[in-house]
Amino acid sequence: MRTRSTRRALPAAPEMAASTRCELNRTARPEGAREYVHGIESVSATTGVYAPHGASRALETLAAWVLGVLWVLPLVYAFWTAFHPSAYSTRFVLGAPLTLENFVKAWQAAPFARYFLNTVILVTMVLAAQLVLVTLAAYAFARFEFPGRNIAFALVLVQLMIMPDVLIVENYRTMTELGIKDTILSIGLPYMASAFGIFLLRQTFKTVPRELDEAARVEGCSPLATLWKVYVPLARPTYLAYALVSVSYHWNNFLWPLIITNSVESRPVTVGLQVFSATDQGIDWSIISAATLLTTGPLLLAFLLFQRQFVQSFMRAGIR
Numbered sequence: 313m314r315t316r317s318t319r320r321a322l323p324a325a326p327e328m329a330a331s332t333r334c335e336l337n338r339t340a341r342p343e344g345a346r347e348y349v350h351g352i353e354s355v356s357a358t359t360g361v362y363a364p365h366g367a368s369r370a371l372e373t374l375a376a377w378v379l380g381v382l383w384v385l386p387l388v389y390a391f392w393t394a395f396h397p398s399a400y401s402t403r404f405v406l407g408a409p410l411t412l413e414n415f416v417k418a419w420q421a422a423p424f425a426r427y428f429l430n431t432v433i434l435v436t437m438v439l440a441a442q443l444v445l446v447t448l449a450a451y452a453f454a455r456f457e458f459p460g461r462n463i464a465f466a467l468v469l470v471q472l473m474i475m476p477d478v479l480i481v482e483n484y485r486t487m488t489e490l491g492i493k494d495t496i497l498s499i500g501l502p503y504m505a506s507a508f509g510i511f512l513l514r515q516t517f518k519t520v521p522r523e524l525d526e527a528a529r530v531e532g533c534s535p536l537a538t539l540w541k542v543y544v545p546l547a548r549p550t551y552l553a554y555a556l557v558s559v560s561y562h563w564n565n566f567l568w569p570l571i572i573t574n575s576v577e578s579r580p581v582t583v584g585l586q587v588f589s590a591t592d593q594g595i596d597w598s599i600i601s602a603a604t605l606l607t608t609g610p611l612l613l614a615f616l617l618f619q620r621q622f623v624q625s626f627m628r629a630g631i632r
Contacts (some may be wrong), residue, residue, distance in 0.1 A: 314481050325569070327506065342394045389601075390604055391601075391605070393414070393602075394414055394602040395411065395412070395414070396408045396409070397413075398413065401597045401598050401601075414599050414602035417602070418599050421588065421599070423576050424607075426577070427581040427583075427584035427607075428580075430579060431563060431580040432502050432575075434496050435558075435563055435614070437496070437497075437500050438500040438504060438562050439559060439562075442475045442505075442506050445505050445509075447504075447513075450510050450514040451517060451543060452518075454513075454514045454517035454518045455525070461502060468511065469511065472507045472508060476502070477567060480568060488502070493572060494578050495578050496578055498564070499568065503562065504553070506558070508557075509554050512554055513550060513551075513552060513554070516547045520543055524542050525542070563582075564581070564604045564611075565582065566582045566583065569582065586606050599617045
């Protein structure tokens with residue numbers, strides 16, 4: 313009988329100790345502190361992320377709406393003036409007639425077909441060169457030991473702190489000496505080695521377990537085969553996120569193409585739009601807005617069609 317009673321009493325001891333500790337904590341904490349701790353515990357237990365409440369949440373929501381409205385207002389105005397006659401460019405009348413004549417006039421007034429072709433060639437060329445170069449450089453920095461590796465990587469990071477506009481004069485002199493001024497190659501050549509891409513892919517490659525390298529070597533894979541069969545497939549979300557950034561940047565790049573190009577055969581769409589709006593159409597905002605939508609339309613359409621894939625790729629790249 314004593315043994316049974318002892319066995320029954322043993323499980324109750326931790327429960328009594330736990331209940332005693334809870335009572336002590338409740339009596340020791342003030343009422344406000346208990347509510348605060350309970351709120352933090354509930355947030356961390358459910359989502360793991362602090363969520364604002366009350367006035368803080370309302371202020372953040374208001375700021376987000378204000379920034380969103382400020383961002384979308386120029387785009388709304390461009391759509392309004394592009395699809396309405398010139399008489400309604402500064403008058404917002406709900407019953408205003410719709411027209412596509414502005415797009416026809418803009419397309420016929422400048423060689424936009426050539427501008428689009430130059431831009432597509434430029435973006436494709438730069439992206440292909442960047443993917444090859446940054447992949448090889450990031451793989452070397454992530455997995456190989458060689459003298460001066462840290463110094464070389466520090467120099468790569470220094471490039472992130474230097475604005476490309478600072479090097480315009482030197483780049484222009486270099487392109488002139490190479491004899492490729494006023495060509496599509498001269499626009500993309502200074503951007504083919506991307507420090508941002510090297511850093512991003514290096515961080516991604518460093519998260520790949522080394523056991524996969526060893527397994528690939530056991531299977532007889534060379535370092536390049538290991539890179540192609542192991543690292544590149546695992547870094548696919550990072551590649552997609554980087555490709556989106558690169559394409560959007562070089563599609564909208566303006567200052568360097570404006571300086572290095574002088575002819576229609578090499579101008580991208582941004583420079584062509586500037587030349588068109590400055591000399592051909594003056595202040596006819598309807599036609600200028602139509603031309604602006606023509607130049608930005610492909611990027612907007614791609615974003616609307618693949619919005620979910622864009623967001624997922626950036627989230628996965630950020631998680632890595």
